[in-house]
Amino acid sequence: MAKENRLREERPADRPFQAIVAVSKNNVIGNGGKIPWHVPDDFRWFKKKTLGHIVLMGRVTFESLKRPLADRSHLVLTSRPGDRRQNAPEHYRQFHEWSEGSSPSSNPNDSFEHWLLSSREQLDAWLKTFLPPDRSVYLCGGKKVYEQFLPRCSDLFLSRIELEVEGDCTFPPYEDQFELKKRWRQYESFQIEHYCHRA
Numbered sequence: 001m002a003k004e005n006r007l008r009e010e011r012p013a014d015r016p017f018q019a020i021v022a023v024s025k026n027n028v029i030g031n032g033g034k035i036p037w038h039v040p041d042d043f044r045w046f047k048k049k050t051l052g053h054i055v056l057m058g059r060v061t062f063e064s065l066k067r068p069l070a071d072r073s074h075l076v077l078t079s080r081p082g083d084r085r086q087n088a089p090e091h092y093r094q095f096h097e098w099s100e101g102s103s104p105s106s107n108p109n110d111s112f113e114h115w116l117l118s119s120r121e122q123l124d125a126w127l128k129t130f131l132p133p134d135r136s137v138y139l140c141g142g143k144k145v146y147e148q149f150l151p152r153c154s155d156l157f158l159s160r161i162e163l164e165v166e167g168d169c170t171f172p173p174y175e176d177q178f179e180l181k182k183r184w185r186q187y188e189s190f191q192i193e194h195y196c197h198r199a
């Protein structure tokens, strides 16, 4: 209970998210709908950080995964939830479509529910209704989602991948909004930087 209260206090109402991203030396985050490197340690870091929590992502990023990530709830933004469920059922079989009056499942086996949300307003309504005090919401990309929601992140965890790569997706500017708190090298192939929102 004490832990729950601490998490509730630490999550500012106007900044309910924490962003997590991996960025190349030339600021690339993606190419052709995929991440253009294979750095298993970064996936391990991402997994360790997000496990048991909620991952928020755009439709393009979600559809680049083969299936929902284990032991995490997914919030996927798309302007066409009905269309995606119909045309890409292999991706969205386990998803609920949010609507007015939706409520959390009472099934204890359903602790990692997945939701399709069609707007920022739906996302805010979801947060009000469903967000448990003991879970964080990690903003996991891609570019369109970082652009919109970085201002609503309390923290940014940025992996600096030591490669120059070609890409069609870059990480939006964040330096004016965030200040570096800590930098560490836990793994050989990249370093991790933790930023906090300045305000």
Ligand SMILES: NC(=O)c1ccc[n+]([C@@H]2O[C@H](COP(=O)([O-])OP(=O)(O)OC[C@H]3O[C@@H](n4cnc5c(N)ncnc54)[C@H](OP(=O)(O)O)[C@@H]3O)[C@@H](O)[C@H]2O)c1
Binding pocket: 020, 021, 022, 023, 028, 029, 030, 031, 032, 033, 034, 035, 057, 058, 059, 060, 061, 062, 064, 077, 078, 079, 080, 117, 118, 119, 120, 140, 141, 142, 143, 144, 145, 146, 148, 169
């Ligand atoms: N390096 C990293 O850490 C990292 C992390 C994540 C992703 N990536 C890369 O980033 C790239 C994808 O980025 P992206 O910008 O193309 O796509 P994205 O942000 O993953 O998804 C964009 C889509 O999300 C939906 N969306 C976004 N905001 C919405 C809103 N407010 N309301 C309703 N729907 C909304 C829209 O879907 P609809 O078109 O269906 O309406 C939009 O087209 C990929 O290359 C991926 O591999 C890299």
